[in-house]
Amino acid sequence: MRKTVFITLLFWSVYSVKGQKQQISNDSISIFFDEIKMASKKNTGLWNQDLYGPMILVDPKTRTLFADEPDTGAQLKPNGNIYTGILPDNVNIANTAVGWSGKRWAMIMLPLPKNKADRINLLAHESFHRIQPSLGFVLNNVENNHLDLKEGRIYLRLEAEALKKALQSSSEKEMQQHLTHALTFRKYRNILYTNSAETENLLELNEGLAEFTGIIASGRNKAETIVFFRKGIDGFLKNPTFVRSFAYHTTPVYGYLLYQKDRDWNKKVTAKTDLTDLFIKSIIIPADLKSSVNKISGHYNGSAITVEEINREEKSKKLIAEYKSRFIDNPHFEIKFEKMNISFDPGNIVPVEVHTNLCYRF
Template sequence: MKTFLLAGLLLGSAAGDALCQQSDTTATQAQRTFQEAAAATKKQQRLWGIDLYGPMLLVNPATREVYANMPDSSGKLQKQGTIYTGKLPSKINTANTSLYWEGRSWAMVQLPLPADKDERINLIAHELFHRSQPTLHFKLSDPTNNHLDKKDGRIYLRLELAALQQALAATSPEVRQQHLLHAMTFRHYRYELYPGADTTENALELNEGIAEYTGMMVCNRDKAAALKHFDKNLYDFLHYYPTFVRSFAYQTIPMYGYMLSQAKPGWNRQLNSQSNLTPLIVQAFKLSIPADVKTAATNYAREYNGDAVALEEAAREKKIQEQIAAYTQLFIKQAHTELRFVKMNISFNPSNIVPIDGYGTVYPTMRISDAWGILTVTEGALMSAQWDKVIVGLPQNVTDQLVTGQGWKLELNKGYNLEKDATGNYALKKQ
């Protein structure tokens, strides 16, 4: 018994030492990251006319351990050397984002960080921009662009991106100008196909596109590194992102913006929430968009493997319609569980969503915290078009404070339970 106890104590001591070493290592890495970010943003103050550096949280999503560069207002974070550490409350979702917490507006970035220094600073500067958006007169806006999940919407976005990639690689101003004209023609034809797309795309580009452009520019990569970065990002986007609805702006505006920064330095400092980026780009590069954009786009498409792109998108369209039919059956036609929001906070993966016209969008993974508790989704949930409720499948196991179903878990706060109505649907009820 004594031997067992001694072994247990030794094991506990060793584990504790290892934990301290691991924690110290993470804390040291966090401190170094804060120093890198501070140096990079200070060096690039001319980008926006201010130093973007400010309160930052580096969060381990598995343990919710948090490392901050500044104290919070209520002392939840404890000083450890030159940084501050603590635990993020479970009601706060972890994500790469900006948030207001404990008296400060923070940029939050999830651990682990990219190993490459430029990619690390790119990510952090992106979120620091989001934190600074109110100061820079940008409203936070995150509209969906469901037309970019349609066959033709995807085709003409892909062609625009292909033309942009060629413009970046061009070795003469004339060739670059030609590819930029083609890119903008594809864009204008897309807007003609989907009325209103110009407004929703512009809103997301002003939000996520400008944030990603900021991250790109704060890194201060040289030309070769910048082109390599764009090529890799575009390859990953086309091959690993199932949908473009919320992620396209991470590609378009950094590429346009990088070229604009060479042609018209400081172009971004005139922007605000009311800016319209497409005419700004057309004017800056002195592009003459053809009157008949349909014919022009059809002709230009041949230069960018347009036929192959169209075939790929036709095949995808067939598969996505089958997926939409299955989701419609599960979340709309069949009995299901509806959770209406009171004071919702959400995190999700924007790269794999599935829009369902008239009903909302299916998010394969998400985490929602609200007055009623915490919902964790791993196999899909339907967010309503009005963002006033989320729909999951029927519950399979129900206890007072934990309800589980296929691919979802609901941790209920006291005073709430699920009740079944006459139609077989379940809904939250406050006791």
């Protein structure tokens, strides 16, 4: 039997935020640092640790960076109450945590969102990644390529629709019903694809917990949080692919709703925690998952979603066949990566199935 693996074709994209252009000045940078510092102090109890620490804001066009504290490698110069410099070409620019010039930094690309809550959300998210190792969480950015397949996408979309309804429920009973349905779709999806529960969980422990942290630190009230979640899910569902971006919109919703009942639930999580099992604790999932999803799918626009995914699958097959022909089967230029150091858009990648005896080819 031939073994197969999935590789990812990475398509570079220029980072831009429409309608969010900002003039970069020392004053505005200082305000941003003060905002996340204050938000971190208010939420020290979230992880029993201060989120605020070494942080750099980077202009991706010029590689100019602004730091909240000095480095230990003498790369930065003091400029008022901030520190400035140029990020070396060998350091990728991304919203992430990075080790550079003697410290571990939270790195965030400029411009930042104009909305204060959105801004703090982003800064807190990346600050979580900075302290993540000290909390015992390994940084995992695994692909979930089954979420680019028809049924994987169908049952993730249904889960997302059920989460949206849970958020807008008018009673605890109604909310629990939608959460039960959301987790039923999830459990059914996971029995369709081997090891999918494990790979999904790894990404949710990484990006899901980070985004949950951003949500809590943002300072939004309940109504604002629900609007943020719903808009986020709607935007996410328009992404070309879900394989690396779903965790930003699942764990935070489950986590936020659980947080209303148990302010310490996240502190019980370890690197070995199965988040699905944790979220499902007070919920009874039906034994016959297939029969159940068939019964409840209609409540979440299941028929339309299925038709859309059947059509998408046909287009996807043609696209992948073209990529295989161009980059694998026909003559092509081959680059063997060693010590890869790359950036990419997690919402716009195409998983392509190839044989293990082939090199990675692009």
